[in-house]
Amino acid sequence: MLQQALARYPFDLPGYYLLKVLHESDNAIIFLANNPAGLPVAIKRFKFDTSKLGKSLVEEFLMETRALELLNHRGLVKPLAAGIASHALYMAMEYVPGTTLRRALTTTPIPPLEQALRWLEEIALALAAIHGIGLLHQDLKTSNILVRQDNSLALLDFGLETRLLVASGFMRMDEIYCTPYYVSPERIMGDAPDERADLYALGIILYELLAGHKPYESTSLGELLKKHAIAPIPRLPDTLSGYQPLVSGLLAKFPENRVQSATEVVRLLHEIRAQQAV
Template sequence: MIGKVFAGKYKIIDEVGSGATSTVYMARNLDTNQILALKVLSQSSSTDAEFIRRFQREAVIIKNLNDPHIVRVYDFGCQDGIYFLAMEYVDGRPVSEELAKSGKLPLEKALNIAIQAAEGLQAAYRSGIVHRDIKPQNLMLDADGRLRIMDFGTARGGDLSSITVSNVFIGTPYYISPEQAEKGKSADIRSDLYSLGAVLFEMLSGKVPFQGDSAAMVVVKHMTDPVPSLTAQDPTIPSQIDQIVQKALAKDPAQRFQTPEEMRLVLKDALARVCRPAAPSPGVAREMPRPPVPAPPAATATPLLLSLESGQQFSVTVPECAIGRADPERGLYPHVDLQPLDLGRSVSRQHARIVCQGGTYFVMDAGSRNRTYLNQVALTPGQMYPLKDGDELWFGKVKVVFRLR
């Protein structure tokens, strides 16, 4: 499939991921040179009328939604009997991968993800759309931490009729609302908020709210069992957060948040309350905490990256310098191309950035696959770390030294 051109302009250049019914590729629009994602329905699914309807539904629904937290759809078509969807390419990873790597997420990060998801759901709600399959796999984070909601193939709204798969409920058992699972009951936006509550529960605890030996058992627990207390499981989780999750996971939709905006505002208030620094006690002198890394002196020289092994030098000549591996097929040309030093292809195409702010240089990992290290310490993606002359940097397996000449 690599190299194949769809609709005369979408050239496939790499495979991103695949599932039972479709494969997602990175592609380039030959007319505009834009990088995008091309979702291609498998040949077996392309002959299934039900899957084709779902595919068309996703195209129609998302094309009419314009929100920064919903992945954009540009085009839909069929070529040689194969259906495809041209979408926004998100260079990142789903929340499910974050959970698989970390087990659970820090409180502030989990709340930020839930707030962004609620913003996207509010846009869908305004258009009368119910997603019906909110889960970590469908929440994509880019390198900057911005979230997009994906996969509206099971959504319902407007004049679009409901679709089920093989005559069973739509949704994922671990995140499905009671009314969505119960035959004969309709699901509205409050069902999506229930699912988002289940995702938030998992992000904070590392576990889904209800577990069982079978999907049917999990569904029954969603319908009958009380929601476990997050604070009882982990006393470090504030009771205010526990109460928010309990409300989102109420069995009765009337007891939940009624709109995504209502849930977003409550989450935002909680974030401000529980994550802000505590005020000093009366009578205690105010003192700035000592920074974990001494602030380097303001840069007065032009920086460069020096490979001690090869002697090659790479100048940092722009205020925000992209570091990575060039890929002409994808139209990616970082300011500093480490490909000559990267025989093992350990450097990501968009690996890291060196940023100059206020005369000081910082390094930031851009969500690379093989991490960025500063003096042998792994960097948290998306966070900036100050640099000083002589610092050792590892981009994957490529080692360089930061110099101010």
């Protein structure tokens, strides 16, 4: 599989030894590699044509990658380096062995409540960290969250490359670059995302952790998007009703009615847990 991937998307980074393909998506291939010190790293090699990108846009991407590296937050998969090699843009990242939250939930659809709430707080704190330096995730979903070997979480696939995908012609400006199950109503309408779009996706994940399924489901893309836009916010089981205000606050249809920050999510979660303990 490695040689087949390299035949289609050549990549050679001096000092790094590619071992295997970890994942392939529409816009990138992620390789497992050893760095010059012989330590494992993950390298994301983007598929789009870098010749169509302006120098300033690439430099902005590299600066944002560096900002995340300096942030050094455990709830984020840490970028280690970025640049252009073999005429392709790449990002070398911390290698996190384990599984994704999506896969973990296929074996245990409803995790113990304490585990679910701890995971919610970890995701919210990671979002607060990237929002705090002016970045958005823009594609938050359970398959973009890794479960570390100590059972803590780390967010993956930040929205750094969205502007690059548009500039390279790989996607159109009006395309929704996120998974339909987690897309906010305002993004469906074509509005520019802000922190509250990430918080809507967090609300989807919270409901999924507590109820064992997504709040809106359909085999039809159009019907699914319609549910995000106009369907009532679903109710949690009575035994979890104390967490309904937080779910409703995150899944509000209009961003101005939503919980306004990831820090506020953590504060509200602590308040609810304190009330539940009384």
